[in-house]
Each structure stands twice: as C-alpha cells, then as structure tokens.
Amino acid sequence: MPARKPPSQSKSNCIFCDLVQGSAEVSMCYEDDVALAFMDIQPVNPGHVLVIPRDHYETLQDIPRAVGWHLFQVTTRLIPVIQKIAGAEDMNLIVNSGPAAGQNVFHYHIHLIPRTKGDGFDVPLPFPGSEMPNRHLLDAMAVRIGSALRMDPTRETPASGVRVVNPADRMAATVTVAAPKAKAGAKPKAPPKKR
Numbered sequence: 001m002p003a004r005k006p007p008s009q010s011k012s013n014c015i016f017c018d019l020v021q022g023s024a025e026v027s028m029c030y031e032d033d034v035a036l037a038f039m040d041i042q043p044v045n046p047g048h049v050l051v052i053p054r055d056h057y058e059t060l061q062d063i064p065r066a067v068g069w070h071l072f073q074v075t076t077r078l079i080p081v082i083q084k085i086a087g088a089e090d091m092n093l094i095v096n097s098g099p100a101a102g103q104n105v106f107h108y109h110i111h112l113i114p115r116t117k118g119d120g121f122d123v124p125l126p127f128p129g130s131e132m133p134n135r136h137l138l139d140a141m142a143v144r145i146g147s148a149l150r151m152d153p154t155r156e157t158p159a160s161g162v163r164v165v166n167p168a169d170r171m172a173a174t175v176t177v178a179a180p181k182a183k184a185g186a187k188p189k190a191p192p193k194k195r
C-alpha cells in the first residue's frame, strides 16, 4: 500500500473541515469514522448530497485507496435511498478533482445529484466539440496507459480471479495488419549484417 500523504496545510481554512469539526451549520444525512454525507447548500435538485472523507485530502490523487473505496461504498449505499426520497429517476456522480477540472472546495468530495428528465441540468458528454481521433492515436494512447500501469510501483494486485489483459496483446489479437506483398521475383531481404 502506498505511503499515506499527510493532510494538506490548507486544512485550517477549509469549510468542509469546519463541518467535520461541528463549527459550521450542516444538514448531515450519513456519518461514520471515515466518511460524512450532507446536503449541498447549492443543490442542482432536491436531494443533492456531498460525500466527503472526514480527514482533509484535496484531490482524488491525494486519497488513500482504502478511504477512496470506502467513500465509493457509502456513495453506492446512498444512491437508491436518495433517488427514492427525492423522487428522482436517475443520478449523476460527479467529482471535480483539481482546479482545471472545476474543483472549488479543496477537500475531496463526491456530488450525488438526483436527476429527472427536463430538470435543466446538463453534463455535456459526449463533448460537443469533440472529433473522433484516428484509431492509431487511440490505440497508441491505450498502450501507453497500459504500459505505465504495469510499470507503476504502487499498483495493487488485482482481486483473486481477475485477469488483467495487456492492451497490446488485445490489439494484436483483434487487429489484422496486412503484410506488404512481396513483388514477383524480388529476392527476400537479407537481415543487416552485424559488425
């Protein structure tokens, strides 16, 4: 397990830490030793909840895996309950991790946003400005990510019975690359001589 990153120095002026410590008003709907869930004060729809860790971690990358997994478990437990109570049809889970991704409170949090058709909210995916990249570029990026994962010293062993497939092997098995045809009468190229 990777070394746990110490909580950020900005903890002292964090509004979510104030909620955790009971020094600010909050409408809490779930609480345990690790996680809290409370009503967002700027809800997209009624029942909009935030799930946060009790300890101060800024972004997704700062969260220890065990804490991240626990937050996800709390989230999945809350989803059907919130949907039922809010009378919502569906749910968006949104994490804005880092300033470029639109994070505005730097204490990691998961938005649970109940949704109904025509509620006026939108998560515009697929991105309207997107163009389908060349398949070779997608393949190359996938192989780079797969290779980096295998080189990652912090990687965890997959759960028993889970087989990890190398993306390069998958592509080799599924993509047929036509071999260049040899010209009639052409001599096969000899391998370069070693000096």
Ligand SMILES: [Zn+2]
Residues within 6 Å of the ligand: 011, 014, 015, 016, 017, 018, 055, 056, 057, 106, 107
């Ligand atoms: Zn905090």
